[in-house]
Amino acid sequence: MNGVPLAWYLTLSVILFSLGAAGFLIRRSLLTMLMCVELMLNAVNLSFVAFAYRLQQVDGHIFAFFVMVIAAAEAAVGLAIVLALFRYRAAVEADEVGMLRL
Amino acid sequence: MDAILFLVFAFIAVACGINVVLQRHPINSALSLIGVMGSLAVLYLLLGGEFIAAAQIIVYAGAVMVLFLFVIMLLNAGRERTQTVPWVVRLLGPPALILFVSALGVIAYRLLPYRDLVRFGGFTRGGAADVGRPLLTTYVLPFEVTTVAILVAIVGAVLLARKEGGE
Numbered sequence: 001m002n003g004v005p006l007a008w009y010l011t012l013s014v015i016l017f018s019l020g021a022a023g024f025l026i027r028r029s030l031l032t033m034l035m036c037v038e039l040m041l042n043a044v045n046l047s048f049v050a051f052a053y054r055l056q057q058v059d060g061h062i063f064a065f066f067v068m069v070i071a072a073a074e075a076a077v078g079l080a081i082v083l084a085l086f087r088y089r090a091a092v093e094a095d096e097v098g099m100l101r102l
Numbered sequence: 103m104d105a106i107l108f109l110v111f112a113f114i115a116v117a118c119g120i121n122v123v124l125q126r127h128p129i130n131s132a133l134s135l136i137g138v139m140g141s142l143a144v145l146y147l148l149l150g151g152e153f154i155a156a157a158q159i160i161v162y163a164g165a166v167m168v169l170f171l172f173v174i175m176l177l178n179a180g181r182e183r184t185q186t187v188p189w190v191v192r193l194l195g196p197p198a199l200i201l202f203v204s205a206l207g208v209i210a211y212r213l214l215p216y217r218d219l220v221r222f223g224g225f226t227r228g229g230a231a232d233v234g235r236p237l238l239t240t241y242v243l244p245f246e247v248t249t250v251a252i253l254v255a256i257v258g259a260v261l262l263a264r265k266e267g268g269e
Contacts, residue, residue, distance in 0.1 A: 003219030004108045009145070010210040012112045016119050016138070018203050023123035026191065029182045031128040031174055035135050038166065039122055042142055045154075053149045053225045054218065061154045061233050062241055068154075068161050069248050073255035075166045079173045080262035087265075092179045 009050040016043035028093045030085070034078045041071045104222055107148060111141040126181045128174045132167060139163040150225030153233045 020040035027033050045064040052060025085091045118137035125131045139162045146155035187195075237245055 003104050003221035003224070004148075005214070006218040006220055007207075007210045007214045008108065008112070009149070009220065010214070011207045012115065012145075014203055014206040014210065015116055018199055019116075019119040019123050022195065022199050026187055026195070027123070027182070029128055029179065031170065031177075031179055032122075032125075032131050032182075035122060035128070035131050035170060038162070039119060039135060039138060042139060042162070045158075046142055046145060049146050049149050049151045049154060050220070052151070052228075053220055054214070056225060056227075058227050058232050058236060061151050061228055062237055064151075064154050065157060065233065065237070066244060066248060068157055070251065072161055072166050073252050075169055076259040077255050077262070079169055080259035083173060083176070083263045086177050092177055093182060 006050055006054055010047055013043045013047040013050070016040075016046070028095055030082045030092055030094055030097075031079075033094060034075065034082070037078075038071060038075065041067055104148065104220070107222075108145065108220075111144045114138075115141040115145075128179050129171070132170050132174060135170075136163050136167050139167070148222050149220060149228075150223070151228040153228060153230045156230075 017040050020036045020038075020043060023036035023039065024033050027036060045067055048060040048064040048067070050060075052058060052064075082092070085097055089096060091097050115138050118134040118141070121134035122131045122138065125134065139158060143155040143158040143163070146158060
């Protein structure tokens with residue numbers, strides 16, 4: 001039973017994080033931008049779990065769990081803000097909300 | 103077997119990740135993101151994280167993405183209207199991305215010897231009991247702070263999404 005080098009997992013994590021960062025920068029839809037943030041958080045979680053394997057400690061899993069919980073809270077608040085923006089400004093794209101006041 | 107599973111699900115994750123970024127319609131991005139999360143859950147299982155894999159499916163692929171899909175359908179969000187990527191971004195973006203990925207990849211390969219192999223079953227302390235015990239002893243303070251953060255997030259979300267003036 002041969003295994004997989006740990007560096008492969010970290011490389012996958014790097015690729016997914018970069019995709020998320022690139023998507024956050026080039027997409028204009030607020031919803032897609034939030035989804036790209038989730039993609040970046042998932043990539044970081046993968047590296048946490050990979051390092052937990054390497055160090056044979058469960059702490060990495062706990063950090064990944066905290067990231068997951070905070071990501072859920074972040075998604076709820078972010079989507080509520082998108083909803084409020086849609087209600088007041090009919091805006092679903094980042095270019096339409098350049099002003100701070102409603 | 104490990105390598106085959108890793109490569110298959112890593113390929114699915116990267117393909118879905120590219121799809122998340124390139125799709126114009128938010129629904130397509132959201133469904134691709136569910137694919138990324140599902141394949142990452144399989145990779146967590148390969149790394150011995152049973153609890154975290156289950157939480158990934160339940161919290162991320164379940165709760166968070168249902169929330170996203172719900173908001174997309176509520177807003178009736180269509181394709182992106184404006185797609186004005188400045189020429190600076192078009193010119194410098196892809197090289198910067200490739201440079202960033204290769205730099206971090208090289209660091210990963212330098213820091214970690216190639217013989218550091220991940221085998222299925224090499225880490226057996228990722229079950230719910232093994233994660234839950236330190237969560238409620240060593241990490242009890244961050245855990246409680248997280249519950250307060252969740253409460254604040256719920257109250258904030260309700261306050262923000264509430265109809266103005268309606269009692």
